[in-house]
Amino acid sequence: MVAEGQDQAAALERQNRELQRLLTVARDQLGEMKVKLAEASAPPQSFATFVKWAGEFADIVSSGRRMRVTVLPSLGRELEPGDEVLLNAMMVVVGTAEPERAGQAALVREVIDADRVLVVSRGEDERVVIMIGGDAHSRVSEGDTVIIDPRTGFASEKVDRSGVEALMLEEVPDVDYRAIGGLAPQIERIRDAIELPIRHPELYIEHDLRPPRGLLLYGPPGCGKTLIAKAVAHSLGEAVGADRSYFLSVKGPELLNKYVGETERYIRTIFERARSKASTGAPVVVFFDEMDALFRSRGSGVSSDMETTIVPQLLTELDGVEGLSNVIVIGASNREDMIDPAILRPGRLDVKIEVSRPGPASASDIFSKYLTASVPMAPSELAQHGDDAVGTARALTAVAVDTLFGYPDTPEYVSGALIRNIVDRAKTGAIKSLISGGERGITATHLRDACEQELLEARAVAAGTLGGE
Numbered sequence: 001m002v003a004e005g006q007d008q009a010a011a012l013e014r015q016n017r018e019l020q021r022l023l024t025v026a027r028d029q030l031g032e033m034k035v036k037l038a039e040a041s042a043p044p045q046s047f048a049t050f051v052k053w054a055g056e057f058a059d060i061v062s063s064g065r066r067m068r069v070t071v072l073p074s075l076g077r078e079l080e081p082g083d084e085v086l087l088n089a090m091m092v093v094v095g096t097a098e099p100e101r102a103g104q105a106a107l108v109r110e111v112i113d114a115d116r117v118l119v120v121s122r123g124e125d126e127r128v129v130i131m132i133g134g135d136a137h138s139r140v141s142e143g144d145t146v147i148i149d150p151r152t153g154f155a156s157e158k159v160d161r162s163g164v165e166a167l168m169l170e171e172v173p174d175v176d177y178r179a180i181g182g183l184a185p186q187i188e189r190i191r192d193a194i195e196l197p198i199r200h201p202e203l204y205i206e207h208d209l210r211p212p213r214g215l216l217l218y219g220p221p222g223c224g225k226t227l228i229a230k231a232v233a234h235s236l237g238e239a240v241g242a243d244r245s246y247f248l249s250v251k252g253p254e255l256l257n258k259y260v261g262e263t264e265r266y267i268r269t270i271f272e273r274a275r276s277k278a279s280t281g282a283p284v285v286v287f288f289d290e291m292d293a294l295f296r297s298r299g300s301g302v303s304s305d306m307e308t309t310i311v312p313q314l315l316t317e318l319d320g321v322e323g324l325s326n327v328i329v330i331g332a333s334n335r336e337d338m339i340d341p342a343i344l345r346p347g348r349l350d351v352k353i354e355v356s357r358p359g360p361a362s363a364s365d366i367f368s369k370y371l372t373a374s375v376p377m378a379p380s381e382l383a384q385h386g387d388d389a390v391g392t393a394r395a396l397t398a399v400a401v402d403t404l405f406g407y408p409d410t411p412e413y414v415s416g417a418l419i420r421n422i423v424d425r426a427k428t429g430a431i432k433s434l435i436s437g438g439e440r441g442i443t444a445t446h447l448r449d450a451c452e453q454e455l456l457e458a459r460a461v462a463a464g465t466l467g468g469e
């Protein structure tokens with residue numbers, strides 16, 4: 001009896017515990033559901049940007065409105081200017097949010113101080129924005145693109161625009177004037193026009209003489225225009241004793257194709273970049289290759305109407321380049337007749353230099369740059385000149401020039417590039433002779449063959465029967 005009663009009590013006890021467990025589960029589930037219900041029906045939180053602390057309050061900008069609000073004490077005082085925060089319906093800062101990664105792109109005009117930069121974005125006036133995180137001087141410079149939030153006036157990050165960077169090669173050219181053959185008079189004129197004012201600014205000021213802002217190199221392909229532009233940049237670096245010089249090179253057609261409708265903005269960017277580099281004291285050459293593609297005469301009807309806006313943009317920039325400012329603009333073109341004349345007027349690219357095809361004397365000078373005494377020459381050739389390498393190189397050069405100019409149509413095709421190709425081809429010939437068991441070194445025959453082959457190719461290119469440009 002007693003045992004039975006005990007069994008019953010134990011069973012009841014078990015039942016009781018089970019009920020208790022179920023109750024607890026039910027209560028937990030109810031709690032969870034309550035939370036979910038609360039979450040689901042919670043009023044939306046809005047995003048805002050933290051601007052600064054105002055005592056225990058926070059100044060924020062939300063949807064373009066500036067407000068002073070309270071901050072949930074649990075958030076502490078960690079907020080930094082520019083942080084994204086969450087506001088509840090009572091306009092209390094209740095949390096932080098991921099920073100905004102999208103925004104409007106703006107171009108940096110000037111870094112004002114550690115946390116403020118002057119920017120301009122499309123179609124708008126200049127404005128000052130705050131660089132989130134400060135340290136603006138080391139993070140951005142003139143010509144960079146940053147993301148701004150136009151409503152809050154914060155700039156978040158710099159965007160790398162590989163496009164324009166790639167268009168503007170900034171390498172320091174290692175070409176110097178000595179590598180250029182047959183253009184001594186042109187080089188002298190260029191040095192007078194560009195290096196004199198930079199070397200002796202005080203004399204220009206005293207004589208009230210305004211130095212040219214730039215020059216135009218024109219002439220047929222492959223005759224040394226790009227080479228000269230690079231040598232100018234190289235030699236300017238030496239002239240001002242700067243550690244380095246900059247060569248911002250822009251190819252006209254590339255700029256047009258890549259940035260349809262945005263070309264003006266890129267021209268502005270290029271000059272902004274140039275000025276910012278020049279402000280460090282380093283000379284900057286801005287080189288517009290194939291300039292005719294960009295700056296065709298307005299109203300020539302050759303391309304679309306883009307030249308009606310691009311030309312004035314370049315004029316503005318050219319006029320904005322101060323004399324004696326270390327920024328030199330060089331344009332190169334095969335079709336100078338196509339370039340808008342306003343660009344070539346005094347005070348702009350007013351030094352015009354023709355880089356023409358070489359005659360025999362110039363060709364000989366160009367050959368001497370590539371066919372030097374250090375090129376392996378055949379013993380049979382050396383023997384004819386008392387084993388004197390310099391004399392032999394000179395004699396081989398004379399052979400090459402005679403061969404080259406022995407054809408009546410040579411003046412139509414000859415160029416520095418062609419001459420370089422001839423020497424390269426003769427060297428290839430020498431290597432092949434050596435491999436097939438012949439004599440080591442270049443011979444007159446290698447050079448003659450190379451001249452003939454190169455001329456044949458040049459004629460074929462001109463006639464359009466060979467690949468061609």
Ligand SMILES: Nc1ncnc2c1ncn2[C@@H]1O[C@H](COP(=O)(O)OP(=O)(O)OP(=O)(O)O)[C@@H](O)[C@H]1O
Nearest residue numbers: 180181220221222223224225226227366416417420
């Ligand atoms: N006067 C020269 N002296 C030495 N090398 C030259 C000369 N002219 C051309 N060359 C050689 O030919 C190459 C092409 O020359 P460059 O690029 O300067 O021609 P360009 O006048 O700019 O032609 P393009 O109108 O096609 O741009 C040079 O890299 C160089 O190797």
Ligand SMILES: [Mg+2]
Nearest residue numbers: 225226289332
């Ligand atoms: Mg060129």
